[in-house]
Amino acid sequence: MRKDIFPSVKEALPVVVLTALFLLLTAVCIGLRTEHLLMTGLFLILFFAGKTTRKLAVALLPFIIFGISYDWMRVYPNYEVNPIDVQGLYEAEKSLFGISIDGTRLIPCEYFAQNHCTVGDFFAGIFYLCWVPVPIAFGLWLYLKGERKVYLRFAMVFLLVNLIGFAGYYIHPAAPPWYAMNYGFEPVLNTPGNVAGLGRFDELLGCSVFHSIYGRNANVFAAVPSLHAAYMVVAVAYAIMGRCKKWLIALFSVIMAGIWWTAVYSGHHYLIDVMLGISCALLGVLVFEQGLMKWGAFKRFFERYSRYIG
Numbered sequence: 001m002r003k004d005i006f007p008s009v010k011e012a013l014p015v016v017v018l019t020a021l022f023l024l025l026t027a028v029c030i031g032l033r034t035e036h037l038l039m040t041g042l043f044l045i046l047f048f049a050g051k052t053t054r055k056l057a058v059a060l061l062p063f064i065i066f067g068i069s070y071d072w073m074r075v076y077p078n079y080e081v082n083p084i085d086v087q088g089l090y091e092a093e094k095s096l097f098g099i100s101i102d103g104t105r106l107i108p109c110e111y112f113a114q115n116h117c118t119v120g121d122f123f124a125g126i127f128y129l130c131w132v133p134v135p136i137a138f139g140l141w142l143y144l145k146g147e148r149k150v151y152l153r154f155a156m157v158f159l160l161v162n163l164i165g166f167a168g169y170y171i172h173p174a175a176p177p178w179y180a181m182n183y184g185f186e187p188v189l190n191t192p193g194n195v196a197g198l199g200r201f202d203e204l205l206g207c208s209v210f211h212s213i214y215g216r217n218a219n220v221f222a223a224v225p226s227l228h229a230a231y232m233v234v235a236v237a238y239a240i241m242g243r244c245k246k247w248l249i250a251l252f253s254v255i256m257a258g259i260w261w262t263a264v265y266s267g268h269h270y271l272i273d274v275m276l277g278i279s280c281a282l283l284g285v286l287v288f289e290q291g292l293m294k295w296g297a298f299k300r301f302f303e304r305y306s307r308y309i310g
Contacts, residue, residue, distance in 0.1 A: 005050050015047055022068070030074045039067070059143055059309040062155040063136060066162045073166065077219055078173040079189065084221045086175040087185035093177070093270040109177035109267040113197065116265070118204065124265050125201025125210065127258035131228045134255060135235045147242060148310045152302065153288070154238040161230050161284035168280065169222040176223040178267040191220050197266035226269040229277030230284075232256035237285050 007015075019040055026036055043064065046057035090107065098105040106114075135158060142151035175187060178196035193214035195202065202210050236252045260278075263269035269277075292298045 007048065007054060011054075012048075015044075019044065026071075030071065039064070055309045056143070058305075059148075059151065059155070062152075062159040063139070066159050069163065069166060073169070073219065073222075077221075078170045079187070079219070079221050081170045082173055084173045084175060084187040085224075086180055086187055089174050089224070089270060089272065090177070090180045090185070093272055097271050107177060108264050108271060110181060112265045113181065113267055116197065116200065120265060121197070121200040121204055123258065124262040125198060125204075127255060127262045128198060128228070128266065129209070130255050131231055131259055134252070135231045138235050138239070138252075142238075142242065143309075149306050150238060150242040152306050152309065153241075153293075154234065156302075157234055157238070157284050157288045158231070160288055161234055161281050162227060164284055165225050165227045165230060165277070165280050168225045168276070172224050173221045174224040174273075175221055176268055176273075177270055179220060181267065187221065193220055196268055198262075198268070223269060224273050224276055225280045226263055226273040226277035227280070228263050228269065229260050229274040230281035232259055233278055233281035234285065237281075 006012075023032065023036070023040060026032055043057055043060075046053040046060075048054070093107045093109075094105055097108055099108060099111045100106075101111065139151055139155050139158070142148075142154060176196075178194050179191065182194065183191065195210040195214045198210040198214070202208055232252060232255055236249065236256055239249045239252050260274050263274050264271055293302065
């Protein structure tokens with residue numbers, strides 16, 4: 001019984017050391033916040049509470065690494081690596097997808113800023129609230145259902161797609177449409193996050209959901225590629241590969257398309273961003289399934305990982 005409950009020294013020691021190192025480096029480099037302590041505490045509770053919860057804690061590592069990676073981009077912002085693109089992306093969008101209204105050419109985001117409706121505002125908010133919770137809920141559902149290998153493939157691709165996207169942020173720092181629409185083409189560092197068109201959802205419901213989310217945005221110059229557009233592509237791909245029910249695949253597809261539309265409707269992303277986000281997701285799936293899973297060393301690691309959480 002004791003053996004089933006408590007992890008071995010070989011398991012526990014790396015976890016304790018890495019957790020302490022994470023907290024120390026985080027405190028030194030970006031400063032500890034409440035969510036760091038909560039996340040660390042929850043992970044340790046799951047890991048040490050018992051065999052079942054320990055498997056779950058280890059299974060969640062791809063999502064935890066994603067969160068840490070995103071947070072740690074504060075250490076060295078992308079705009080310190082490459083110049084910020086504000087006007088170039090705006091002009092490219094106008095050239096490729098501009099809409100002519102009364103002799104004036106507008107980007108799609110500008111058009112929707114002038115032509116929106118209550119129903120559209122409501123569904124835009126609903127769709128955008130799904131962008132992270134639905135993929136994570138899908139992953140947990142796969143895990144709890146016992147589809148551990150499908151879950152692990154999905155979770156690892158989710159992480160890989162994020163890492164590809166983060167690399168894109170550094171290769172081409174770019175301002176979102178709302179920045180160009182509100183501030184012009186001169187990049188101003190430390191510009192606060194902006195709810196843009198999603199503020200209409202908050203006003204409609206008399207809440208501050210999106211204000212609380214975007215008020216915490218550490219870097220607004222990370223619009224390319226749109227990872228909002230990428231996540232549900234990964235969820236749909238693994239719903240199909242996991243042979244999920246057709247109604248679930250259909251639901252995910254609607255949410256996916258809704259998020260793509262909302263990204264532009266709300267002024268948070270250009271169509272170019274959305275297409276690059278979709279490409280990012282497809283690239284991640286392709287690299288993982290046709291590259292990493294064909295590599296012997298990684299395949300063996302994957303099998304050991306899936307057996308541990310199985």
